[in-house]
Amino acid sequence: MAHIDIEVLQVPSSLEAPGAADFMAVAELLNAQQQEFWGNNDFYGPPQAQLAGRRSTPTRRRELLAARVGGSIVGVAQMNSPLTDNLHSATVNVVVSPAxxxxxxxxxxYAAAEHLAAAGNRRLLLAETDHLLAGDAVSGAGPASFIPDDAAAAFAAALGFRLELVDRVSRLDLADNDAGQATLQQAASAAGAGYELLFWQGACPDHLVDAYAQLRQKMSTDAPLGGMDLAEEAWDGARVREAEGKARDMDAEVLVAAVRHVASGELAGHTVLEVFRNNPAVVFQDDTLVLGSHRGNRLGMLLKAANLVQLRQAIPEARRVYTWNAEENRYMLSINEQLGFRAVGYSGEWQKELSAG
Ligand SMILES: CC(C)(COP(=O)(O)OP(=O)(O)OC[C@H]1O[C@@H](n2cnc3c(N)ncnc32)[C@H](O)[C@@H]1OP(=O)(O)O)[C@@H](O)C(=O)NCCC(=O)NCCS
Known part of the structure; x- marks a missing residue:
């Protein structure tokens, strides 16, 4: 192969600004990879949304590296470094065009990304690999057996990453499903009158924002982390507003269902769905959490079923919902299976300790 140049790409201020052509090339490369992988456009990100999503914020530094051969961009590395917690870590995602x-x-x-991470005093790099469903795992062989020895896994292993956690990627097809209607009634009577549902779209009501931030923070460590060396995230009302602003800038609709314990007034759990306006057929499940002291009351099912009903009403064009759950997260998986979610793939979460010096 001809000479490879690696350079840091600045995120342009708009798609018309100087440097925007390079950013467009990166956006196309990433979209082509998603299309190649999934065989559909469910994960297509309009360049405008990618631009909004790649900007640094007070809680995350986002950097882009491009590989150029003969003037054309043939590969990209995206790096995210948390700025308010987990200061020892950064995530990296490398994509190279097929040719x-x-x-x-x-x-x-990757070497350039590792260099940037070390320069920013990060000692842990995290990466994710995606894999389409390739038959069932060998019984008793553990979650790692879901990850095939394909290019992504071989690449991560060759660079010294260790597989720490396996997520099941599942999809719910809303066309042949009542999307939570029946299960909502059952879960509501099991939970009883001691809990009430709350909903919002876009912005969390001001009087709930601090309580909601606490739920978001708890989510960062209550979902299984496998062997990932990550600490609890730091969330406050400002970070909730930052996340909401980013979703707005990316033209995404965010639907939240929360549940309140009536006697104490405490928020006991929440669940989040996200839909990009450019493709409202496709919905992404984000957080779902019930606080430890309120578990065992069917609140997880209540929240998820209620938010699916809210989704149907708010966005009638919605056709399918994607979700990621740790393969060891039996409770969440069983709720999703009851709702009709089916596995479509797996994603591997890997980490690498950078050696000092
Ligand atoms: C994974 C990916 C980034 C690799 O990029 P690449 O430029 O082909 O990687 P390199 O040529 O530097 O390969 C480095 C090593 O990775 C491993 N590897 C990469 N592709 C492989 C393949 N198809 N089969 C087996 N091993 C492979 C090999 O050990 C290779 O070293 P070798 O060629 O000396 O044997 C590329 O296939 C890609 O963009 N895939 C889609 C996105 C993705 O999965 N990203 C990974 C996120 S961690």
Whole structure:
């Protein structure tokens, strides 16, 4: 392969600004990879939304590295570094266009990313690999057996990453499903009158924002982390507003269902769905959490079923919902299976300790 140049790309202020052509090339490369992987456009991100999503914020520094061969961008590394918690870590995602693969571009991009991470005093790098469903795991072989030895896994392993957690990617097809209607009634009577549901779309009501921030913070460590060396995230009302602003800038609709314990007034749990306006057929499940002291009351099912009903009313064009759950998260998986979610793939979460010096 010809000479490979690696460079840091600045995120342009708009798609018309200087440097925007390079950013457009990166956005196209990432979209092409999603299309290649899934075989559909469910994960297509309009360049405008990618631009809004790649900006740094007070809680995350976002950096882009591009690999150029003969003037064309043939690969990209995206890096995210948390700025208010987990200051020891950063995440990296490397994508190389098909024609340029297996000639060292990925390795060069990764080396530059590792260099940036070390320069920012990060000692832990995290990465994710995606894999389509490839039959059932060998019984008793553990979650790792769901991850095939494909290019992504081989690449991560060759760079020294260790697989720490396996997520099941599941999809709910809303067309052949009553989307929570029946289960909502059952869960509501099991939970009883001691709990009440609350809903919002877009912005959390001011009087709930601090309580909601506490739920978001708890979510960061209550979902299984496997062997990932991550600490609880730091959330406050300002961070909730930052996340809401980012969703708005990305033209995404966010639907939240929360449940309140009537006697104490405490928020006991929440669940979040996200829909990008450019493709309202596709919905992404974000957090779902019930606080430890309120578990065992069917609140997880109540929240998820209620938010699916809210989704149907708010966005009638919605057709399918994607969700990611740790393969060891039996409670969440069983709720999702009852709602009609079916596995479509797996995603591996990997980490690498950078050696000092
Ligand atoms: C994974 C990916 C980034 C690799 O990029 P690349 O430029 O082809 O990687 P390199 O040429 O630097 O390969 C480095 C090593 O990874 C491993 N590897 C990469 N592709 C492989 C494949 N198809 N089969 C087996 N091993 C592979 C090999 O050990 C390789 O070293 P070698 O060629 O000396 O044997 C690329 O295939 C890609 O963009 N895939 C889609 C996105 C993705 O899965 N990203 C990974 C996120 S961690």
């Amino acid at each position: 340029a693969r297996r000639s060292g571009v990925g390795t060069r991009l």
